[in-house]
Amino acid sequence: QPAKDLSIKIGGSSTLAPVVAKLADDYTEKYKTWKKVKDSFSDEPIAIFVATGGSGFGVKSATNGTVDIGLVSRVVTEAEKQKLPNHKLYTVGYDALTIAVHPQNPVAKVKPNLTKDEVKHIFSGEIKTWKQLDAALPDRPIVLAIRDLGGGASQAFDEAVMKGTPVAKEAIQFPSMGALAGKVQENVDAVGYVSTGLVQQNKGKIAVLSVDGVEPTNENIVSGKYTIARPLILIAKAQPDERQQEFINYLLSDTGLKTLEDMGFVPAKNK
Amino acid sequence: MGRMFLWGSGLLVIAILAAIMGLLIWRGGAVLSWDFLTMNPKGLFLGTEGGILPAITGTASLVAIATLTAALPALLTAIYLVEYGETSAFAHAVNFIIQAMIGIPSILTGLFGYSLFVVTLGFGMSLLAGGLTLALMILPTLVVLMRDALRAVNDDYRLIGESLGVSRQYQLRRVILPLASPHLVSAVLLGMGYAAGATAPIMVTAAVVMSRGSVSLFNPVMALPFHLYILFSQHISLERAYGTALVLVILLLILNAISLYLRSRYGKRVVSYD
Amino acid sequence: MASDQKDIMLRWCSRFCAAGSVLVLLSLYIFIAGESLPFWQQSKVASLVSSQWQPLDNPPVFGFGIMLASTLWSAFGAMVIAVPLGICCGIFLAEYAPAWLSAVIRTILYILTGIPSVVYGFLGASVIIPWYERVIGVPSGESLFCASLVLSIMVVPYIVSGTYAAFAAIPAAYREAGFVLGVSKPYIVAKILMPLAGRNMISAVTLAFGRAAGETMAVLLLAGNTLDLPLSWFSKGEPLSALIALEIGTAPVGSPQYHALFAAGLLLLLFVSSINFSIYYLNSRGKS
Amino acid sequence: MIEIQDFAASYGEKQILHTINLAFNGSDITALIGPSGCGKTTLLKSMNRTAELQPGFRASGRILLTDKDVYTVKNPANVRRQIGMVLQKPIALPLSIKENILFGPRYYGGKTKAELESIVEGTLTSVGLWQEVKEKLNSPAGQLSGGQLQRLSIGRILAVAPQVLLLDEPCSSLDIKSTQMIEELLLELRSRVTIIIVTHNLAQARRIADKTVFMAEGRVMEHNTTKQLFEQPENPVTQEFLAF
Amino acid sequence: MIEIQDFAASYGEKQILHTINLAFNGSDITALIGPSGCGKTTLLKSMNRTAELQPGFRASGRILLTDKDVYTVKNPANVRRQIGMVLQKPIALPLSIKENILFGPRYYGGKTKAELESIVEGTLTSVGLWQEVKEKLNSPAGQLSGGQLQRLSIGRILAVAPQVLLLDEPCSSLDIKSTQMIEELLLELRSRVTIIIVTHNLAQARRIADKTVFMAEGRVMEHNTTKQLFEQPENPVTQEFLAF
Ligand SMILES: Nc1ncnc2c1ncn2[C@@H]1O[C@H](COP(=O)(O)OP(=O)(O)OP(=O)(O)O)[C@@H](O)[C@H]1O
Numbered sequence A: 001q002p003a004k005d006l007s008i009k010i011g012g013s014s015t016l017a018p019v020v021a022k023l024a025d026d027y028t029e030k031y032k033t034w035k036k037v038k039d040s041f042s043d044e045p046i047a048i049f050v051a052t053g054g055s056g057f058g059v060k061s062a063t064n065g066t067v068d069i070g071l072v073s074r075v076v077t078e079a080e081k082q083k084l085p086n087h088k089l090y091t092v093g094y095d096a097l098t099i100a101v102h103p104q105n106p107v108a109k110v111k112p113n114l115t116k117d118e119v120k121h122i123f124s125g126e127i128k129t130w131k132q133l134d135a136a137l138p139d140r141p142i143v144l145a146i147r148d149l150g151g152g153a154s155q156a157f158d159e160a161v162m163k164g165t166p167v168a169k170e171a172i173q174f175p176s177m178g179a180l181a182g183k184v185q186e187n188v189d190a191v192g193y194v195s196t197g198l199v200q201q202n203k204g205k206i207a208v209l210s211v212d213g214v215e216p217t218n219e220n221i222v223s224g225k226y227t228i229a230r231p232l233i234l235i236a237k238a239q240p241d242e243r244q245q246e247f248i249n250y251l252l253s254d255t256g257l258k259t260l261e262d263m264g265f266v267p268a269k270n271k
Numbered sequence B: 001m002g003r004m005f006l007w008g009s010g011l012l013v014i015a016i017l018a019a020i021m022g023l024l025i026w027r028g029g030a031v032l033s034w035d036f037l038t039m040n041p042k043g044l045f046l047g048t049e050g051g052i053l054p055a056i057t058g059t060a061s062l063v064a065i066a067t068l069t070a071a072l073p074a075l076l077t078a079i080y081l082v083e084y085g086e087t088s089a090f091a092h093a094v095n096f097i098i099q100a101m102i103g104i105p106s107i108l109t110g111l112f113g114y115s116l117f118v119v120t121l122g123f124g125m126s127l128l129a130g131g132l133t134l135a136l137m138i139l140p141t142l143v144v145l146m147r148d149a150l151r152a153v154n155d156d157y158r159l160i161g162e163s164l165g166v167s168r169q170y171q172l173r174r175v176i177l178p179l180a181s182p183h184l185v186s187a188v189l190l191g192m193g194y195a196a197g198a199t200a201p202i203m204v205t206a207a208v209v210m211s212r213g214s215v216s217l218f219n220p221v222m223a224l225p226f227h228l229y230i231l232f233s234q235h236i237s238l239e240r241a242y243g244t245a246l247v248l249v250i251l252l253l254i255l256n257a258i259s260l261y262l263r264s265r266y267g268k269r270v271v272s273y274d
Numbered sequence C: 001m002a003s004d005q006k007d008i009m010l011r012w013c014s015r016f017c018a019a020g021s022v023l024v025l026l027s028l029y030i031f032i033a034g035e036s037l038p039f040w041q042q043s044k045v046a047s048l049v050s051s052q053w054q055p056l057d058n059p060p061v062f063g064f065g066i067m068l069a070s071t072l073w074s075a076f077g078a079m080v081i082a083v084p085l086g087i088c089c090g091i092f093l094a095e096y097a098p099a100w101l102s103a104v105i106r107t108i109l110y111i112l113t114g115i116p117s118v119v120y121g122f123l124g125a126s127v128i129i130p131w132y133e134r135v136i137g138v139p140s141g142e143s144l145f146c147a148s149l150v151l152s153i154m155v156v157p158y159i160v161s162g163t164y165a166a167f168a169a170i171p172a173a174y175r176e177a178g179f180v181l182g183v184s185k186p187y188i189v190a191k192i193l194m195p196l197a198g199r200n201m202i203s204a205v206t207l208a209f210g211r212a213a214g215e216t217m218a219v220l221l222l223a224g225n226t227l228d229l230p231l232s233w234f235s236k237g238e239p240l241s242a243l244i245a246l247e248i249g250t251a252p253v254g255s256p257q258y259h260a261l262f263a264a265g266l267l268l269l270l271f272v273s274s275i276n277f278s279i280y281y282l283n284s285r286g287k288s
Numbered sequence D, E: 001m002i003e004i005q006d007f008a009a010s011y012g013e014k015q016i017l018h019t020i021n022l023a024f025n026g027s028d029i030t031a032l033i034g035p036s037g038c039g040k041t042t043l044l045k046s047m048n049r050t051a052e053l054q055p056g057f058r059a060s061g062r063i064l065l066t067d068k069d070v071y072t073v074k075n076p077a078n079v080r081r082q083i084g085m086v087l088q089k090p091i092a093l094p095l096s097i098k099e100n101i102l103f104g105p106r107y108y109g110g111k112t113k114a115e116l117e118s119i120v121e122g123t124l125t126s127v128g129l130w131q132e133v134k135e136k137l138n139s140p141a142g143q144l145s146g147g148q149l150q151r152l153s154i155g156r157i158l159a160v161a162p163q164v165l166l167l168d169e170p171c172s173s174l175d176i177k178s179t180q181m182i183e184e185l186l187l188e189l190r191s192r193v194t195i196i197i198v199t200h201n202l203a204q205a206r207r208i209a210d211k212t213v214f215m216a217e218g219r220v221m222e223h224n225t226t227k228q229l230f231e232q233p234e235n236p237v238t239q240e241f242l243a244f
């Protein structure tokens, strides 16, 4: 089964997967066969596969070897690192989780800035209606949109905001960041933590609130002033085969990071 | 009053199909084009532009593997049940188990395929793991459809065969299988359609959001139903989701239509005397 | 006779295949039960119905209350809609509709069963949910009710064809025996045909219920996936099948969460199998 | 009592009955004989208007019941009630023995409980079943033997008090004893209702029928007293049929 | 030629045949008559061992074919080949006319092409079909009429050269002409094979059978020459049956 050795399998974070998928597409489009990447390679067509399923899937699949590169968009814990002794982690960029609402939601005008505590109370269910948040807002229930527990976003958000307080049980879980962002675009009463990447992708369809007076701009994310942020990480083998290495290099190259930036994230070199 | 209710229920069924097909054709027809069928997904978010070719080839390969693996064992099992097992306790048990397996939710077949093929046998997420999972999913359905196809063959043919002292295998080859063949083919087509539309079993065994490179057994694949799920649930493109759904439904309609045609066109010849 | 050897070979091959098929299918039970074993060893029965599901807490908490309730709500709800519709339609097709219309509608039902569940889920989520939000005026339309609505469309063909087949199988002589007494058709349907078709109708409904309970894609897209105990049909919830689909990808192999998900699978399997078994029992008892 | 005038009937394109003219006397038993497929059943079903339940059935001509054409009656159920028909195969409705008898009466309504009880007893007695079943009136009718069931079917019809009783090979699935009982029953009933019976069993026709009609290919070939028809058939087709 | 000794048979709990003793002569036609359900078909099927294809069938006693008990033969196919059986309903295998005849011979093999051709012609001639079908040997047998088909069915059996020919109401679905042809055919075949025919048509039994067996409730009531049995039945049950 020689084909198995030559293909590159990638999987994990639903935030990072579209970026890597796009880059993989560009890469295959550009080179078509490995021989064109490097003359010493055989004339095999490039075969790359990208699966999604959340950061949890990325860590798990990298650990048990079902993928060659795992995608994670949260901090990889020490416990997890211990199970990845033969792997190398590359931080390719950063993502902020913005507190996102529908553009027609009056909160964007009435109260464009929330404190972290307010955010926490909204997501923990203590604040149930918009009116409870601010008397000028309509008396309608707040619809919470969250990532399911396997997502990197839910863990990053827990660390940055909730700090162990459980998220309200009424919150709707979405299996991917795209789905979560979609809910916020569709539903006037929804609020969710949407990745900056998706905010950029859907300009005008999603409104973003500041937290503790800090707007989730690139500068604030890079400088660390905006604190609800998370790293975007590739988990690769410490000694990948040559072709994988070539592709990792491509992901880390300027072209790669440029695409990451185009898609709304903060590339690692800026930091 | 009651009569209106009865007619209403019948017409409602027509309305439901009309609504589904109308919606799919209206919204999905707009993106349907040659390019859509023959291009890779493109765009900043893959899928916002371009086509669905890898999903089509992926689904075709999954279905091919599932059918190739399941059809022959299913036929032989059906032959055992109808022609050889007859009233034995073992045949009763087989019958019961297969019948009970038909209703197993496909997500559980997926769970099993995941733990057996992906984890235990180490195939990883791959065409092979997905195809075998789908094969398991359609196996009981195929056995039951094929069993019924064989049973529908008039018993008098068998009685003639027996009173001439010829073997069951000879009867099968010369009379029973030729007579039942339209039904058997129809069963296989139905199984193919069932496999092509299944999403849950391939979600963790075979399907990826992006694939480049040729289809091979140990690599994962894109698949039409999964692609549809991703396009819609990740809000990549609603139009293209409709387009993908339309392609998938047309594919299944063709399979089902042929299967229905075979059954109705040749259905009578199984039971009649001429 | 050379043919005899072929016959013996075919006999053994077919028996071997039958045994093989059954073994492979049985191993589905064994695997799912086996992978869930560590869970049962560590948990109390009470956790089955607890409504806490926190797989990432330390220590993790696994209770299936929410999922069981959601599965029951969505599946029973689907039956509430599908059973009257399906039975009416089945009777209509068998007894009232002109032959051509009956054939057309049955073909349509056949086509409907061929449409994959992901398409139903997709259409439900993209059409019914926004419509439901608008009509009812709720902020967020995902709900067990919407899931039931779509599930009912998915299972109604099974009920219709079961009812139709049950009525069509009644010999014409029974109808004639009624007609020669000068009574009306509804009277014949209610007093003669319904009792005769009853058992087969019940098994069609049970079959449909099993399908609705195990269906994944549609509920995944429609039920809302919240970890809150659903107290009404209009709540959001997370049926067993959706739980498995949502979390099996991220649960590390061998982790408590992994085993808990197989335990959820086993619950679903036992639930659906017991339904299947009761149909089989009903049918075999009816024949004797 | 019942008279058929210029009656013709067809299923779709295929004409089954050609200009039938027949008159049946009030208290006669008439046997209808003829080769398989000649239209005997179709004729019976035309008389009580159950033939029109078949798709594609069309009829012309008149069938007069006490001088009124049954085809001008708006609701065919009224005709069927007056011209009862017993089918070839004895059928137990999925109800108790008692409810089988009351199936018609309950539908027509307007009876007190006591009246219904007396209908049950009266009818079962007249078909000779009362002694056999009075202990188990509420048990399912499906338990009865074929012969009992056929008598129950006749009773079910009699319970709605028809003027004419049509029977389509009522004994063909019964054993000798049951056949004898049915024949006796018919001979008793003949004073109350006009009886027309289709039979393949020529001996049966000879035993019980006053008149016999011989049909072939959708036409009446001969209609005469039974004795005359069997002993001196006029039509050569009748002769051949009886001889073989 | 074929002899039944102390034979009994049952389906499950229900005993159908009780200690049957019968002997059939080489070149006789024997008719088997009796009321419906008395076990005629079961007896025929027991003789060529097709009854055991039904679930729950059990048999005891001996059935001797040229002094060998057929129930001691290991492979029942060998018995079935020697004791051929024609079913009530004429059935065409979904093959050409020619292949219907060759269905058995091809299985047994060892014949040259020319031999097979001559089997086809010989058999079809002996059942009187050759002239009618020789032009269309390769067209589907389903096209033949009921009577032709029944003769083809007989030919299909004759092609494997059985010693005994069992026929179960072979004419009950045929018209008068076809029935006559089958009867003539049987009279011709009688010199080649032992013929046992079940019939409901007593006139038919009288026309063709040398001997007649009357059965009732799973027992042989009377076995005699046809003439004797019909004209001077000894058993009162036979008398009742023939009289009714
Ligand atoms: N529903 C129908 N549609 C079309 N043709 C029919 C229908 N019912 C009966 N026929 C045809 O009408 C003819 C007469 O049928 P009918 O049942 O009246 O004959 P019959 O004399 O009662 O025969 P039998 O003695 O076999 O009962 C037959 O050729 C039959 O094929």
Ligand SMILES: Nc1ncnc2c1ncn2[C@@H]1O[C@H](COP(=O)(O)OP(=O)(O)OP(=O)(O)O)[C@@H](O)[C@H]1O
Pocket (backbone or CB within 6 Å): E011, E014, E016, E035, E036, E037, E038, E039, E040, E041, E042, E043, E054, E055
């Ligand atoms: N497969 C079976 N299982 C159980 N009982 C059976 C089976 N076949 C026949 N019988 C019963 O055996 C009895 C004799 O049946 P058989 O068919 O031999 O009668 P028959 O004399 O051929 O009747 P007919 O004249 O109606 O053909 C009947 O009571 C029948 O119900």
Ligand SMILES: [Mg+2]
Pocket (backbone or CB within 6 Å): D040, D041, D042, D168
């Ligand atoms: Mg008739």
Ligand SMILES: [Mg+2]
Pocket (backbone or CB within 6 Å): E040, E041, E042, E168
């Ligand atoms: Mg018989």
Ligand SMILES: O=P([O-])([O-])[O-]
Pocket (backbone or CB within 6 Å): A012, A013, A014, A015, A016, A053, A054, A055, A056, A072, A073, A147, A150, A151, A152, A153, A154, A176, A177
């Ligand atoms: O990027 P996610 O891990 O939240 O899918």
